[in-house]
Amino acid sequence: MTALGKLAGAVQTFVGDVAQGFFEITHNGFAVVGLATVFSTLTLLARPDLRAVGESQLMTWLHARQAQALGLVPELDAIDRATALNPKNLPKQQAAVAYWLSKKYRVAPEPLSALVAEAYEVGERTRIDPLLLLSVMAIESSFNPFAQSPVGAQGLMQVMTGIHSDKYENFGGKLAAFDPVTNLRVGAKVLQECIQRAGSVEAGLKFYVGAALHPDDGGYGAKVLGEYGRLKEVAAGRAVPLFVPPTVRTVAPAEPVPALPAEPAPAV
Secondary structure (H helix, E strand, C coil), X not given: CCHHHHHHHHHHHHHHHHHHHHHHHHHHHHHHHHHHHHHHHHHHHHCHHXXXXXXXXHHHHHHHHHHHHHCCCCCHHHHHHCCCCCHHHCCXXXXXXXXXXXXXXXXXXXXXXXXXXXXXXXXXXXXXCHHHHHHHHHHHHCCCCCCECCCCEECCCCEECCXXXXXXXXXXXXXXXXXXXXXXXXXXXHHHHHHHHHCCHHHHHHHHCXXXXXXXXXXXXXXXXXXXXXXXXXXXXXXXXXXXXXXXXXXXXXXXXXXXXXXXXXXX
């Protein structure tokens, strides 16, 4: 065998030995990884507390990566704070009311659906027609949950927070006035008390708007009851225009002013 042949044989042997060693190391490495995985799995199954800690750390890491990628901090339970429902999940009557109010007051149908559903539940408890509650909301705030009047009435139902602070104590304090559902519940309770005190819905609305000691309520009751009548039509399935055309008042023509007699021309 020539020297060149011996060199080639030596190189072949070296390469074969390296390949064999790499195979054995890799094989043993995979075996170690497999054993470690099995051991970790058995440990986690035996120790639920460790599994919970591991899952928590993994979710924290994933959220951090997502926040870094999006530039936003994920908050998966934020949807629980939303006052919103899919109107398609409401009964037909309630859905019709929600869609009509949404179009008229230019408010998204999802939050209005939540308010409509809540009004029906609160109305059943307080024995007040839910459509009347919705009418009060419409006239008072146009469904703006953050509305505030010059005299301090706040929220959807424009409840005087300072006067009725005791009612908000059951909901965590006066700031709950800006939670739509809480404001609706407190407002319904105030309206219920006003109607009971006054003896009728019409008189109760006068008390609610703070005009009990005044000759009239400035047209407030007529506005609420007018919207109430329209909502009853909507709930009955009838087509109701969004805007009521203004009433044209007929005024009798003024009597003509009699002409003054002509003065005689001066003598020349």
